[in-house]
Amino acid sequence: xxxxxxxxxxxxxxxxxxxxxxxxxxxxxxxxxxxxxxxxxxxxxxxxxxxxxxxxxxxxxxxxxxxxxxxxxxxxxxxxxxxxxxxxxxxxxxxxxxxxxxxxxxxxxxxxxxxxxxxxxxxxxxxxxxxxxxxxxxxxxxxxxxxxxxxxxxxxxxxxxxxxxxxxxxxxxxxxxxxxxxxxxxxxxxxxxxxxxxxxxxxxxxxxxxxxxxxxxxxxxxxxxxxxxxxxxxxxxxxxxxxxxxxxxxxxxxxxxxxxxxxxxxxxxxxxxxxxxxxxxxxxxxxxxxxxxxxxxxxxxxxxxxxxxxxxxxxxxxxxxxxxxxxxxxxxxxxxxxxxxxxxxxxxxxxxxxxxxxxxxxxxxxxxxxxxxxxxxxxxxxxxxxxxxxxxxxxxxxxxxxxxxxxxxxxxxxxxxxxxxxxxxxxxxxxxxxxxxxxxxxxxxxxxxxxxxxxxxxx
Numbered sequence: 001x002x003x004x005x006x007x008x009x010x011x012x013x014x015x016x017x018x019x020x021x022x023x024x025x026x027x028x029x030x031x032x033x034x035x036x037x038x039x040x041x042x043x044x045x046x047x048x049x050x051x052x053x054x055x056x057x058x059x060x061x062x063x064x065x066x067x068x069x070x071x072x073x074x075x076x077x078x079x080x081x082x083x084x085x086x087x088x089x090x091x092x093x094x095x096x097x098x099x100x101x102x103x104x105x106x107x108x109x110x111x112x113x114x115x116x117x118x119x120x121x122x123x124x125x126x127x128x129x130x131x132x133x134x135x136x137x138x139x140x141x142x143x144x145x146x147x148x149x150x151x152x153x154x155x156x157x158x159x160x161x162x163x164x165x166x167x168x169x170x171x172x173x174x175x176x177x178x179x180x181x182x183x184x185x186x187x188x189x190x191x192x193x194x195x196x197x198x199x200x201x202x203x204x205x206x207x208x209x210x211x212x213x214x215x216x217x218x219x220x221x222x223x224x225x226x227x228x229x230x231x232x233x234x235x236x237x238x239x240x241x242x243x244x245x246x247x248x249x250x251x252x253x254x255x256x257x258x259x260x261x262x263x264x265x266x267x268x269x270x271x272x273x274x275x276x277x278x279x280x281x282x283x284x285x286x287x288x289x290x291x292x293x294x295x296x297x298x299x300x301x302x303x304x305x306x307x308x309x310x311x312x313x314x315x316x317x318x319x320x321x322x323x324x325x326x327x328x329x330x331x332x333x334x335x336x337x338x339x340x341x342x343x344x345x346x347x348x349x350x351x352x353x354x355x356x357x358x359x360x361x362x363x364x365x366x367x368x369x370x371x372x373x374x375x376x377x378x379x380x381x382x383x384x385x386x387x388x389x390x391x392x393x394x395x396x397x398x399x400x401x402x403x404x405x406x407x408x409x410x411x412x413x414x415x416x417x418x419x420x421x422x423x424x425x426x427x428x429x430x431x432x433x434x435x436x437x438x439x440x441x442x443x444x445x446x447x448x449x450x451x452x453x454x455x456x457x458x459x
Contacts, residue, residue: 001036002043009044010053010357013064013419021417024054024062024360030050035170066418088438091407093236093383093427094302095356101348102301111338128329130320132158132308136335137353140294145270148279149292157320158330162295162307166190167290168319168326169262169309170197173227181219181228183211185386185414185423187236187264190229196277199227203416206238209377209442213246215255227260227338232281234267237425238386239379244278251284258289266307269349272357273380288312296338298383299352306330306338360385362432366439369447376426384427392421393449400445406438 008305012018027045033037045062048054055065131137137153143152156165165361176198182191184389194201202223204216211232220228230250232242240249254261271277282290295307295339309319323329342347360378364384367376372409376387389397394411401408403417428435 002040002047002264003038005034005036006047006051006421008129009048010051012065013053018064024064047324054419057191067406076102077204087405087407087445088430088434088441090427090430092424092431092439093411094298095352095383095429097116097301097303098305098348098352101352102304102337105337106333107298108340109333110157111178112336115332127332129158129332129335130252130323130329131316132156132330132336133332133339136306136342138338139271140310143227143314143342143345144280144282144292144310145370146347147277147283147309149282149285151282151310152313154308155316156310157309157316158335159293159309159323161297161328162264163189163193163307164305164327165293165295165307165309166193166262166264167196168322169200169293170194171316172319173262174199175226178227179223179225181216181223181225181259183230183235183415185237185420186229186423187231188409188413190264191416193208194229201416206235206240209240211242211246215250217249220250220253220257220259224257225259227262229262229264230281231264231267233277234379234382234384235267236264236347237384239377239382241278241383244309247278247281248284253288255285255287261285261290263290263292266293266298267347267382268294268370270353270356270374270383271301271381272353272360274353275380281334282310291315298340298453299349304334304338304341324353356383356385359428359430359435363426363428363435363439367426370439370443384425387424387426389422389424393446394421394424396449397424397442397445400448401442403448404441404445404446406441408442 006423009018024045024057025033027038027041031041034041045054047057049056053065054062056062134153136158138160140156141153142153159168170193174194174197178199179202180194181202181204182194182197183206185206186203191201202218202219202225205212230242232247234241251261261281265280268277268280269393282292283291291309292310294310296308298305307314311319349377364376364378367374367385367387373390374387376385381386398408409425411423411425412418414420414425416424430438
């Protein structure tokens with residue numbers, strides 16, 4: 001019994017469902033709750049201590065931890081740093097360019113650049129638009145209004161991609177030592193941006209394709225973070241969508257605690273199944289507690305470095321001043337191309353979604369065929385499948401996959417503390433035939449790991 005109980009608690013810890021540095025109940029209390037003997041709990045805790053998953057502090061109880069030797073999740077390679085021939089890259093969740101759309105958009109932008117330049121001349125301008133060109137700000141505001149959050153152009157700031165938006169907001173809103181709530185798992189580069197702002201991070205779990213809204217509102221109430229970074233529309237990496245009622249509860253609690261909600265909506269247009277979407281988080285906001293960020297990079301082309309922020313006009317003005325030390329303003333031509341795409345979403349998006357839905361289904365079919373013991377999600381949108389492995393080996397699998405010419409980012413990279421070893425993000429951006437080959441190679445990598453483990457046990 002104590003071995004089984006230790007295994008369950010260890011799995012909860014390594015999967016990220018039990019927090020690191022959390023105090024466990026006393027032996028007597030847990031024994032009473034589970035209706036087992038106190039000796040069983042004592043032996044359970046002893047097993048966990050032996051595995052480096054529990055530390056006991058005299059007079060302070062038993063606390064969860066991770067062994068120092070555990071890989072805490074190395075940073076993924078930056079896009080384009082390595083591109084060896086034959087390597088199938090599943091480390092980057094960015095689809096290939098929609099060539100016809102991108103070509104048409106930039107052709108339109110160049111053809112219509114003359115009036116923009118002429119307008120600049122009349123205003124004695126120089127092409128710098130710190131908050132973005134008026135046409136694009138208007139188009140973004142219209143899109144938010146269509147989705148259910150009435151918005152005016154002065155609430156919009158155009159940025160260098162959504163990541164640029166996260167960096168600007170972290171610098172503006174977070175003071176060193178401030179507490180910030182994030183999800184677990186979450187987007188690694190956003191976590192890095194918050195850490196660079198010297199924020200103290202606390203996480204809430206997104207597991208089994210859903211949020212524990214009671215846990216989220218409980219953390220807001222107890223920890224009272226300055227900021228909460230959330231991805232509630234086709235969550236990266238799980239693909240989950242937060243229901244409307246939970247959105248309202250989240251905004252209500254954040255308003256009560258004066259916490260700002262930074263909601264990342266970069267995947268919101270990638271609705272692969274076409275199901276009705278809940279209103280944006282900003283639609284429930286009555287006290288200016290919600291700041292939204294978005295982008296077209298994950299929709300049409302990663303090379304289109306155009307993102308945006310929806311906030312109060314006053315915050316937009318502050319951010320426009322803040323960016324002067326970074327990049328002054330974005331490319332006018334890129335913003336005009338983005339305007340073309342955004343104002344024609346209705347005609348441009350369906351073909352793109354069909355391609356991505358086909359690739360998602362091809363990846364899921366390949367996993368069922370070659371790795372049937374894994375438990376992947378079937379996301380209704382977004383760009384990746386979040387797969388639960390049958391054992392905690394995500395980091396080992398990423399290492400082994402490199403030797404089989406597949407590049408992965410291990411599960412711990414999507415958390416804060418080295419957990420999520422039982423999970424793996426698998427983007428479906430590659431062609432269907434390449435996804436099939438990648439999964440075949442992953443199955444071979446897993447067999448290598450299991451064979452090596454069996455040999456070590458026999459030795």
